[in-house]
Amino acid sequence: MLGESKFKIFLDLINNSAKEELIWMNGYLNGVVQAQSKQSPAAETDGEPLVNKITIVYGTETGNSKRLATDFATKAKHKHIHAKVIGMDQYRLTDLPKEEYLLAVISTHGEGEPPIAAKKFYDHIHQNGFKLEKLKYSVLALGDTSYPLYCKTGEEVDEQLNKLGGIRIAPLQKCDVEYDDDANGWFNGVLEKLSNKKPVVTIEVAPSIPIPAVAKKVGKQSYTGSVLSKINLNDYGSNKETWHIEIAAEGVVYQCGDSIGIVPENPTGVVEEIIAVTGADRDRIVKFKNEEFTIYDFLKYKINIIHLTERLVKQYGEITRQDIPATRMNLLDLLKIYPVKDAVEFEEVILKMNAISPRLYTIASSPAAHDGEIHIVAVKDSYIVNGQTQFGLCTDYLSRLNNECSQKFFVQPNKRFKLPAADKDIIMVGPGTGIAAFRSFLAERDATGASGRNWLFFGDQHFATDFLYQTEIQNWYETGVLTKVNLAFSRDQKEKIYVQHKMLKHAPELYDWLEKGGYFFVCGKKDPMSVDVENTLLRIIEQQGNKTSEEAKKYLEHLEDEGRYEKDVY
Amino acid sequence: MSEKNKLSAIEKIKLESDALRGTIQQSLQDEITGAIREGDQAVIKFHGMYQQDDRDRREERAAKKLDRLYSYMIRLRLPGGFLTADKWIAANNIAGENSTGVIKITTRQTIQLHGLIKAKIKPTIQAFNEAHLDSIATCGDINRNVSCSSNPKESPLHDKVFAYADKISTLLMPKTKAYYEIWLDEEMLIDKKVEEDPLYQDRYMPRKFKIGIAIPPNNDVDVFTNDIGLVAIIEDNELKGFNFAIGGGLSTTHGNTETYARLGTTIGFLDTEEKILKAVYEILTVQRDYGNRSDRKLARLKYTLDRMGVDEYRKEVEKRTGFEFEPARPFKITSRADRYGWEQNEKGNWYYTLFIENGRVLDDEKLALKTALLEVAKTGKTNFLFTSNQNMIISDVAPEDKDLINQLLEQFKIIEHTEAASSIRKNSIACVALPTCPLALAEAQRYMPLLLSKVEPLLQKYELENEQIVMRMTGCPNGCARPYAAEIGLVGTATGRYNLHLGGDNGGERLNRLFKESLDEAQILSELDQLFASFKEERISTESFGDYTWRKQLAVAQ
């Protein structure tokens, strides 16, 4: 329908544009079309800023830079610019080349040195060998004129980013001890430059764009990602080992609230021992559900050899013609106590085993905030069999993953456990690893600038060692993404305090949120947590809405029907 | 600094603090952080506490997405460093329950506990209160702990002089009831009149304020490093009164030439108690009214004094007191050392001064010091005195109880430990620095003992091991261990690096001078090796090391 010439321009434009640009244009056009069709007056009056996403990184020793950075972010929000605030020690350096609009607030310490927390970032940008083509930036340097090397670090950062190809949005601004006026002046200047208006276009642009084929696929979609990083979130002295794992998977499609499934491998030691005690030929090929494996791979990757069901143990007895008491056992122990006759019998046994079942992990990342990545948080499972501490198969496996190694997983969608419309209030109860879903929710709402209020209840054993994602939660609270946070650390005082106790403490307000149409989400251990939480919720509804327990139950069922009471518990 | 005349941020916080209440109550309620609100961090200092965090753990915790490991240090108010046995027992138990367990004797004769988490502050203060101990005004822009020569053997008049430390401390206490309200849950004040404070008003001092009292011939308190130094004048066994030396202060800032260490200037003598207290009071009011409130680096009395001129300052004080200072009286100072071991005073009571390296009281594999002192206290037959050299005196032991105490000290190897320590070790002090001090650029108390072990052989090499050389180390130029008043001063500049200062005198009446900058350990040791060698060679008769290096003009042009 386009005329020859128009069409050519159009094609050229497309051919010279990056994916992001195309996505943007697409959204822009959508917007224009819609704007014209219902010639929305909004288009003229209020407008969207030219840039609506910036990153503010800070390097601080005594907190001034951080304070400024978070203030700026809040200001930006009012101008409809979404600002991600992050400390240089938290910042993932591999993100730098992806940055488009970066503001750095950094102080100078020691004798003209960067704050300790900024050292990694500082060193990184001082290596060459990479370019920052996309980068537009500006630096705010905090310092003190009574030091000989005034704002040295800020100067260096400004210079390096420029050397690496960054373009200055605004020139370097140095600030003395009384920094407020200069700092705000600088930021307003930057805002000016960023917020020249463009006509309103429907937000949510990016999500609404169909990205590569994969998105079309339905049901479980498997991916092979590579492990970006793995951190034990618990500090020294904790009873726990809770792993935050980041997996890169280009084009991965999921929504907040979904989980991923991971099939663990069996421990090499055990597999080797099985081969040893049975004298099986590790390289022999076996066929299982028309797939071929060597015996070794079959034992390592395919079948469950731990804690066999009574049925399988019974079956083993039948095959090997031995009578074995009905109980659950590990394959290795079976083979040791009730040996197989020969390799043939061994093969018959293992071919009747079950496949290793996948373990599910609630996704802790958000599509809008962590493009092309999946984050999970898994607590190392342990249990005791005859006096010995054993570790859960998958969590033990995950705790041994190395960076860069590749990892298969599939996305397990969760239809009901979903973020409601942007303007809805949500109450999130997620102690322990239950925080996963809500880190995802909050990151998403932060990135999309959703207007609804957010209230988090989190808990674990000790404040000092077990406050999972503490710095992120603090940032969300400081920037107003989190409206309320209440914490329950069970072992910091004589009497145990859990999330449900904190809910009770805030009963009137909690009920008020529900009455105003708020959503209530629970994530984490099914038992006893989610049970106690539900009972407490009923109690609150009873007391606050002075209802009978029957009416309270009805009230809760009603919430459930409206999808306003959702659980992701295990 | 920008905008000279503008009030510094801290000044605003003080003015808006509602008599030092700030928003502490709310800060204690904040669930998501172990820290307190920014303004309150300045306010709680006046209540004797500092917010700190374990700097050793910062980087790793950040990687774990955990906030800094915040905790609080609390400093007790003990005028003249005196403590009864049962108070020591209380402190010992409170330290065990609520803090790291280590009791730190400071360079101003008091004790500090470290590592209290936010939730433990209140219980701690309440427990102290039950033991009749408090931490009011031990930090902040206000008169601090008044220090006083600790060794009773110094003079039969020790008690008389000591009493002044107490009176001055009481005279200069703030009037606000905030401490009782916030920490001891006392009724909120309805009638704020009670709190009206003619001395501090609502702005308090422009900066911290320190007073020390020395009893010649010993200057263990380093009297001339205080904002007000009182030197007891004792003639034919009578306390005649005090010489007033004002404007002492040590802190400097690397690279900031406007800042400097300074010893007090003697402005005269006063006799009666009434005059002495009045003068002290008005010296504060002048500093309160004339001190710099825009630049905290230049706010101490020493800068006010040099800006106004000594005579002007004295005249202003005299105008306010209504009487004049008499000419200063002569006195003689011979040392700053503690008198280790047993000593008997003229009343016949016994005192044992024990060596406590850098004032850190704890049990370790080598020595069960904390347990020993607890046992001693439990006898109920002693009191305790802290010295400005971070040591302790087990005091007021009646003749009949001496054996009992001595036995305990033997049993726990305290005597052995004290006698075994080399004389340079006994004359050395180091500040806290890492990991708790937020201002530390280098190690001090964790490192000094190791360094000394390498310095001792050098002294032996030149048969100087019996010299009473005063060596002091700090982790930054603030000078908490008074390094600028030492014969050998080491001032941290960066991790593992120190400025070497030389030439202080033995009695603390002369500041040293910068000799070499940013030395690492090897350099420090080789410099000292050469210095000791030439000292051995060239010293004149019994000339002290400090006097020798001074005479040789060993210092870089500054």
Ligand code: SRM
């Ligand atoms: C504990 C002690 C050192 C010790 O190992 O004993 C100490 C420890 C600290 N001093 Fe000090 N000062 C201590 C005696 C001194 C002295 C020596 C003296 O007073 O005889 C000085 C030098 C004399 C002077 O005041 O000029 C001293 C000059 C400073 C300064 C510099 C003040 C100035 O005029 O600029 C600071 C920094 C500040 O106040 O801004 C400071 C600050 C500090 C702080 C509170 C750091 C801070 O501001 O956050 C240190 C706490 C470390 C910790 O973790 O405990 N401290 N401080 C001493 C406690 C004395 C007491 O019981 O009150």
Ligand SMILES: Cc1cc2nc3c(=O)[nH]c(=O)nc-3n(C[C@H](O)[C@H](O)[C@H](O)COP(=O)(O)OP(=O)(O)OC[C@H]3O[C@@H](n4cnc5c(N)ncnc54)[C@H](O)[C@@H]3O)c2cc1C
């Ligand atoms: C929807 C969903 C979401 C989830 N989200 C998360 C999440 O976000 N984070 C998270 O950490 N977990 C999550 N889980 C739980 C997770 O899927 C795993 O169940 C958990 O990690 C334990 O797996 P594992 O392989 O480590 O332990 P397993 O090896 O499966 O062992 C689990 C338990 O089985 C018993 N057992 C196993 N072997 C033996 C034996 N030989 N003898 C005796 N007893 C034995 C023990 O009681 C042990 O504790 C989720 C589960 C579901 C269903």
Ligand SMILES: Cc1cc2nc3c(=O)[nH]c(=O)nc-3n(C[C@H](O)[C@H](O)[C@H](O)COP(=O)(O)O)c2cc1C
């Ligand atoms: C120990 C120390 C060393 C400092 N060194 C410098 C310096 O070399 N140059 C400078 O411009 N500022 C220096 N400063 C001042 C800080 O940069 C200034 O206080 C800044 O506001 C701190 O910001 P932050 O809280 O984000 O770390 C120093 C401050 C401290 C406490």
Ligand code: SF4
């Ligand atoms: S001298 Fe510096 S490092 Fe040492 S305690 Fe004082 S302020 Fe901290």
